[in-house]
Amino acid sequence: MDQTIVAIRSRHVLLHFGSEHRDSSDKKHRDKDKERLKLKDGSSDKQKDKHKEKKKEERVGRGLCYFHIATVLSELNPLALEESQMPLFWHFAQPFWLLVLGCWFTSFHLCAFFIPFRWEEERYTDGVKWKFLEHKGPVFAPPYEPLPSNVKFYYDGKHMKLSPGAEEVATFFAKMLDHEYTTKDVFRKNFFKDWRKEMTSEEKSKLTDLNKCDFSEMSEYFKAQSEARKAMTKEEKLKIKAENERILQEYGFCVMDNHKERIANFRIEPPGLFRGRGDHPKMGMLKRRIRPEDIIINCSKDSNHPKPPPGTKWKEVRHDNKVTWLVSWTENIQGSIKYIMLNPSSRIKGEKDWQKYEMARRLKKCVDRIRAQYREDWKSKEMRIRQRAVALYFIDKLALRAGNEKEEGETADTVGCCSLRVEHLTLHQEMDGQEYVVEFDFLGKDSIRYYNKVPVEKRVFKNLQLFMEDKEPEDDLFDRLNTSILNKHLQELMDGLTAKVFRTYNASITLQQQLNELTTSEDNVPAKILSYNRANRAVAVLCNHQRAPPKTFEKSMQNLQTKIDAKKEQLADAKRELKMSKYLLEGRIEEQLMKLEVQATDREENKQIALGTSKLNYLDPRISVAWCKKLGVPIEKIYNKTQREKFAWAIDMAEKDYEF
DNA sequence: CATTTGACTTAGCAGGATCGCT
DNA sequence: AGCGATCCTGCTAAGTCAAATG
Numbered sequence: 001m002d003q004t005i006v007a008i009r010s011r012h013v014l015l016h017f018g019s020e021h022r023d024s025s026d027k028k029h030r031d032k033d034k035e036r037l038k039l040k041d042g043s044s045d046k047q048k049d050k051h052k053e054k055k056k057e058e059r060v061g062r063g064l065c066y067f068h069i070a071t072v073l074s075e076l077n078p079l080a081l082e083e084s085q086m087p088l089f090w091h092f093a094q095p096f097w098l099l100v101l102g103c104w105f106t107s108f109h110l111c112a113f114f115i116p117f118r119w120e121e122e123r124y125t126d127g128v129k130w131k132f133l134e135h136k137g138p139v140f141a142p143p144y145e146p147l148p149s150n151v152k153f154y155y156d157g158k159h160m161k162l163s164p165g166a167e168e169v170a171t172f173f174a175k176m177l178d179h180e181y182t183t184k185d186v187f188r189k190n191f192f193k194d195w196r197k198e199m200t201s202e203e204k205s206k207l208t209d210l211n212k213c214d215f216s217e218m219s220e221y222f223k224a225q226s227e228a229r230k231a232m233t234k235e236e237k238l239k240i241k242a243e244n245e246r247i248l249q250e251y252g253f254c255v256m257d258n259h260k261e262r263i264a265n266f267r268i269e270p271p272g273l274f275r276g277r278g279d280h281p282k283m284g285m286l287k288r289r290i291r292p293e294d295i296i297i298n299c300s301k302d303s304n305h306p307k308p309p310p311g312t313k314w315k316e317v318r319h320d321n322k323v324t325w326l327v328s329w330t331e332n333i334q335g336s337i338k339y340i341m342l343n344p345s346s347r348i349k350g351e352k353d354w355q356k357y358e359m360a361r362r363l364k365k366c367v368d369r370i371r372a373q374y375r376e377d378w379k380s381k382e383m384r385i386r387q388r389a390v391a392l393y394f395i396d397k398l399a400l401r402a403g404n405e406k407e408e409g410e411t412a413d414t415v416g417c418c419s420l421r422v423e424h425l426t427l428h429q430e431m432d433g434q435e436y437v438v439e440f441d442f443l444g445k446d447s448i449r450y451y452n453k454v455p456v457e458k459r460v461f462k463n464l465q466l467f468m469e470d471k472e473p474e475d476d477l478f479d480r481l482n483t484s485i486l487n488k489h490l491q492e493l494m495d496g497l498t499a500k501v502f503r504t505y506n507a508s509i510t511l512q513q514q515l516n517e518l519t520t521s522e523d524n525v526p527a528k529i530l531s532y533n534r535a536n537r538a539v540a541v542l543c544n545h546q547r548a549p550p551k552t553f554e555k556s557m558q559n560l561q562t563k564i565d566a567k568k569e570q571l572a573d574a575k576r577e578l579k580m581s582k583y584l585l586e587g588r589i590e591e592q593l594m595k596l597e598v599q600a601t602d603r604e605e606n607k608q609i610a611l612g613t614s615k616l617n618y619l620d621p622r623i624s625v626a627w628c629k630k631l632g633v634p635i636e637k638i639y640n641k642t643q644r645e646k647f648a649w650a651i652d653m654a655e656k657d658y659e660f
Numbered sequence: 661c662a663t664t665t666g667a668c669t670t671a672g673c674a675g676g677a678t679c680g681c682t
Numbered sequence: 683a684g685c686g687a688t689c690c691t692g693c694t695a696a697g698t699c700a701a702a703t704g
Contacts, residue, residue, distance in 0.1 A: 269694065277672080277695065323667065331694095337666060338694085352668085401670095402698060411696080445697055446671055484662095487699070500669085500698060547672065556687065610672070612690095617670055640690070663703080670697065678689070 127322045129348065133299045135254035135263065137306030137314075138327045138340055139247060141270035141289065144168045151221045154214035155207055166199045169286055172273045174218035181275060187284035191273060194286035254326060254342070255303075262343035263326065268295075274333045278412035278447025285333055294329045324348050334410065345645040354649055357620040359496055360504040361660060367505065370493050371396065378459045384480035388489055390463050391417050391478050395502050398454065399542050401445060402483040402499035414443045417499070418483050423473035427464055428453075436461035450544050507539045507618035512660045514538050515627050524591075528633050530598045532624075537605060539614045547610040560600050567593045621647035622654035629656035 124131075146167060152159050153170060162170060173182065173191055181187045192210045199207065207213065232240075251266045271289040274282055292312035299305055301319045308314050315329075327340035342348055363370075374396075377389030394400050395417050403416020415424065424442035431437040434455045444450045456464075467477055483499065490497040514535030519528055550556070571589045621639075625647070628635045639647060 265693075267692090275695090280695095325667075328667095334695095336696095339667075341668080356669090404698065406697095414696085416697085446695075448672085483699075498699065545671080550688090552687070559687080613671060642691070661704100665702070666700090668698085668700105671695080672693105674691105674693090676689105676691080679687085681685085681687095682683100 129324050130256050130321050131300070132258070132303065133254065133256050133321070133326065134303030135299060135306060135326050136251045137297060137308070138295065139251050139267045140292070140309065141268055144289075147171070147218065147221065151217050153218060156209075156212040157214070160206070163200045163203060166195065166203050168271075169195045169198045170213075170215060171218055171222070172271070172286070174215035175222050176273060177215060177219045181283060184283065186281060187273075187275075190282060190284035191286070194284075198286070256342070256346070256348065259347055261346040261348075264341050264343045266340055268329070269331075269338065276412060278414065278443060280412045281409055282333055282411075288332050290329050296328045298323065298326055298328070343645075345648065350646070350649045353646075356504060357508065357622070357660075359501055360508055360620065363494065363497060363501050363505045364509065364660070366494055367396075373493065375459075378463055384485075386463050387467060387478040387481045388486060390460055390467070391481055391486060392490075393456075393460060395499050396506070398440075398452065399503050399506050399544075400450075401503070402486065404483050412443070412447050414445060414447055416444060416483075418478055418481055418486060420477040421473065422468050422471045422475050422477055425464070425477070427461065427468070438464065444544065448544065448546050503543060504618055504620075507543060507614055508620040508623060508660050510539050510542060511535050511619050512623050515623070519627070519631060521631055523631075525633055525637070526595050526598050528631055529637055530602050532627070532633075532638060533602055533606070533611065536611045536615060536619070537609055539619060540609045540611050543614055543618060545610045545613045546608055549607050553607060557600070557603065560596065560603065564593065564596045564600065567596055616643070616646070620660050621650035622658045623660050625650050625654040626656050626658035629654070 144164070146164055153162055153167070154160065173195070176182050182191075188210055196204055196207070252263055253260055254263055255261070268290045269287070272287050274285045274287045276283050292308040293315055295308075295314050297306055297314050297317045298320055299317070300321065305317055306314075325339040325341050328337050330336070331338050344350070344353070370392075374389040374392045377385050378393075380386050380389070395402070401416035403419035405419055406414070415421065420442065424440060426439040426441075428437040428439060429435070431439075431453065436458055437453055437455050438461070440450055440452045440454065442450055464477075467479075471477075471479075487498045490499065490501075515532065518531040518535055523531070567589065571593060574589055624638050625635065627633070628638055635644065635651060639651075644651060
């Protein structure tokens with residue numbers, strides 16, 4: 001039994017383990033385990049008391065709950081704790097038997113229990129997200145290190161020593177010199193304006209023209225630094241790695257309601273020059289350094305509050321358990337709030353993710369009705385209803401985003417469905433032998449171009465003509481519609497329905513259909529994976545998830561082709577030589593050849609498509625898990641380690657017959 | 661009611677880490 | 683072992699959407 005897990009799986013008890021385990025069915029160990037859940041400074045005593053009160057509340061709720069071994073053992077069944085060292089049985093209020101035999105774990109490895117069961121009400125009512133939250137606060141960006149005196153800055157050909165404040169901002173620019181955008185007017189203008197704000201009055205009067213600034217020595221210095229970093233010895237690199245690990249251990253985790261959880265982004269964003277995506281009017285602006293005085297800490301009252309660095313203060317410490325963030329600050333470019341939150345592997349994120357897919361599955365049940373409804377609405381005598389219906393058709397059919405209005409001049413000019421303008425589509429009565437074709441061409445999120453030619457139904461076409469009548473190109477296509485109106489309508493059609501649910505629904509259902517169509521159990525594993533990637537790709541195309549072709553694409557394709565050719569040769573050789581092992585050898589080479597060819601196809605088809613986004617955000621992971629189980633594909637071939645952590649709930653939950 | 665704010669998800673990319681070959 | 687190719691992770695911008703605000 002050593003190093004193994006004894007777990008009896010009923011349909012409703014699912015266990016998930018870290019990599020090191022220790023028998024904790026022993027009571028002594030159990031107490032130790034409880035100790036280990038605390039952060040360094042500890043807080044479990046207060047917690048324990050609180051938890052007694054909480055027990056009842058936590059048992060009611062609707063949702064997927066997962067617990068640590070300590071939670072399960074100490075909280076869910078205190079009786080069993082006393083009575084038995086061995087398998088614990090307990091009977092929950094409703095017809096679900098939960099059963100746990102034993103478990104191993106150490107303090108450094110999270111051992112998560114996933115216990116999906118039906119609760120009767122909300123786990124926490126009124127939007128309460130947690131009862132206990134303790135963390136160490138953020139890690140700040142390292143302070144600015146002034147340049148050595150031999151690295152000089154020149155203005156109009158003459159050496160000039162900059163004040164530390166001005167120098168720091170100058171280095172930001174110097175580091176970007178190789179980037180194309182430092183040549184852009186808007187970038188330079190914004191940068192120079194913000195740089196001047198950091199200058200002393202003397203510098204301000206001298207430095208009046210960015211074109212006369214020579215950052216080349218700075219730039220060279222940083223390049224040399226990065227070379228030096230690469231050339232470091234193994235020991236030095238190891239030392240840095242160890243230090244990073246130490247920081248991770250200290251600041252990278254928090255305790256939320258008895259779970260030790262990984263924090264997603266515990267490091268504060270360092271200062272630098274803002275680079276928005278696409279044609280952003282604020283590119284080049286100075287993103288200022290965040291100090292403790294800018295930071296709002298969120299934690300529970302009864303926790304050990306994080307301490308600000310010596311000699312500093314937090315802006316505020318609050319105890320808001322209606323939100324999930326641990327730390328926040330206001331960023332100076334857009335004035336928006338940034339947060340430190342938990343890792344996707346955390347309970348709070350996993351639960352939310354699961355809910356998202358459950359919502360999409362609810363849409364599946366009534367999507368026919370909703371489609372019938374919006375088709376009916378194309379004929380409405382009210383313009384606003386027709387617009388709403390056509391927009392919804394696009395969102396459903398093309399998986400467009402909702403398209404909130406944006407403040408003009410504050411961000412890049414991008415649109416989604418509700419914010420489409422007349423200039424973004426062209427109507428073709430007939431095109432390439434098809435009738436009623438709509439040609440879309442606009443920039444969407446992240447200024448990614450959406451280009452598509454879609455045949456639509458006649459009624460949609462006629463409506464579009466109507467909406468576009470007497471309008472200028474820059475006018476809104478749907479002038480009687482916005483996302484708020486649309487979502488209110490959707491809310492009436494189905495509780496909790498919003499525009500983005502259609503993206504999730506259509507993505508997931510597409511994956512499921514494609515997997516069914518493309519894969520057979522007779523295929524070998526590489527062929528199955530090719531099919532999986534193709535199904536994934538169909539979704540990525542639907543959602544318009546693009547990427548820049550990898551810089552090394554052509555070359556890597558060539559290399560692969562070389563390998564294929566070599567393999568073919570090898571196969572021909574083997575066929576010529578009539579040896580005993582002929583068949584075996586041939587078979588093996590053929591298999592290798594096929595593998596390579598599959599790889600080539602896959603890569604070619606994937607040139608400009610990014611699969612990651614849909615995999616991570618739109619595809620119900622249970623579909624993939626079920627597919628793997630059904631076809632005997634190891635889950636590791638589909639999800640890497642991080643992804644398996646994020647989708648642990650699905651991996652444990654979904655059986656091979658799961659249907660989205 | 662329109663507008664703003666706040667909290668949260670979704671997004672592509674750069675560069676570091678790891679892999680697999682010679 | 684060294685090296686290029688590939689994979690993965692961290693980063694942070696840019697969306698969605700509901701609630702707060704005026």
